[in-house]
Amino acid sequence: xxxxxxxxxLSGESLQGEQGYGIDVNRLxxxxxxxxxxxxxxxxxxxxxxxxxxxxxxxxAGKGFDRVKxxxxxxxxxxxxxxxxxxxxxxxxxxxxxxxxxxxxxxxEFYNKWKAIEAMKQGQVVIMSAGTGNPxxxxxxxxxLRGIEIEADVMLKGTRVDGVxxxxxxxxxxxxxxxxxxxxxxxxKGLKVMDVTATAMCMQxxxxxxxxxxxxVGNLKxxxxxxxxxxxxxx
Numbered sequence: 001x002x003x004x005x006x007x008x009x010l011s012g013e014s015l016q017g018e019q020g021y022g023i024d025v026n027r028l029x030x031x032x033x034x035x036x037x038x039x040x041x042x043x044x045x046x047x048x049x050x051x052x053x054x055x056x057x058x059x060x061a062g063k064g065f066d067r068v069k070x071x072x073x074x075x076x077x078x079x080x081x082x083x084x085x086x087x088x089x090x091x092x093x094x095x096x097x098x099x100x101x102x103x104x105x106x107x108x109e110f111y112n113k114w115k116a117i118e119a120m121k122q123g124q125v126v127i128m129s130a131g132t133g134n135p136x137x138x139x140x141x142x143x144x145l146r147g148i149e150i151e152a153d154v155m156l157k158g159t160r161v162d163g164v165x166x167x168x169x170x171x172x173x174x175x176x177x178x179x180x181x182x183x184x185x186x187x188x189k190g191l192k193v194m195d196v197t198a199t200a201m202c203m204q205x206x207x208x209x210x211x212x213x214x215x216x217v218g219n220l221k222x223x224x225x226x227x228x229x230x231x232x233x234x235x
Contacts, residue, residue, distance in 0.1 A: 002226045005044040007147030007155045012050035012081055014160055014215060023084050032088035034220040039094055044120040046150050047127045048143035051077025071135035078139060082129035095124045101133030113149045140198035148205045155207055158214025163231035164193055180232040209233040
């Protein structure tokens with residue numbers, strides 16, 4: 001097995017599946033089954049989910065929302081997604097723990113590193129929600145921070161594309177895929193892997209990022225078994 005402890009970053013947009021908004025139950029269940037599959041292999045799993053399928057603070061700010069309130073709405077959106085994933089996992093027999101960066105018991109316990117690690121060691125999938133708890137930070141930065149804190153071996157960024165490309169492959173048919181790439185190159189080329197803050201944090205703390213397509217069922221297990229189906233971002 002390639003990694004012992006992972007931070008899995010899931011995009012909120014991916015959760016909307018075919019319907020274009022909210023949570024697609026089929027997609028949610030696909031994710032849950034893939035996650036349980038690797039939990040059964042003994043992998044310790046921490047998860048951060050975005051909230052873009054429900055609300056995105058930055059686009060709200062463009063429509064006249066106060067940026068801080070918009071970001072707080074986005075944090076609440078990630079909590080909704082986290083509860084959905086937790087529920088889907090529990091339904092198939094996988095124990096979970098939802099932690100929140102802002103106090104909101106009884107919805108989830110207030111996050112701290114040691115609580116998260118203890119739960120992972122006990123075989124629970126730990127879902128860390130509400131980003132960093134601060135405005136102006138994305139869930140990408142939230143996942144970098146949590147990945148570093150829980151001492152993950154890697155951040156697995158599950159997206160709808162199968163890696164990092166020279167340009168957006170959905171828009172540019174000539175875009176070519178990188179097998180691996182350094183953080184410096186990602187920043188210098190302005191590639192949209194994660195935002196610059198998140199990428200810089202991973203670079204400074206030596207947390208590799210593996211970008212792959214999570215929407216193809218079975219891919220998460222392939223990554224854990226060392227199949228090279230995505231792009232590795234490293235120092």
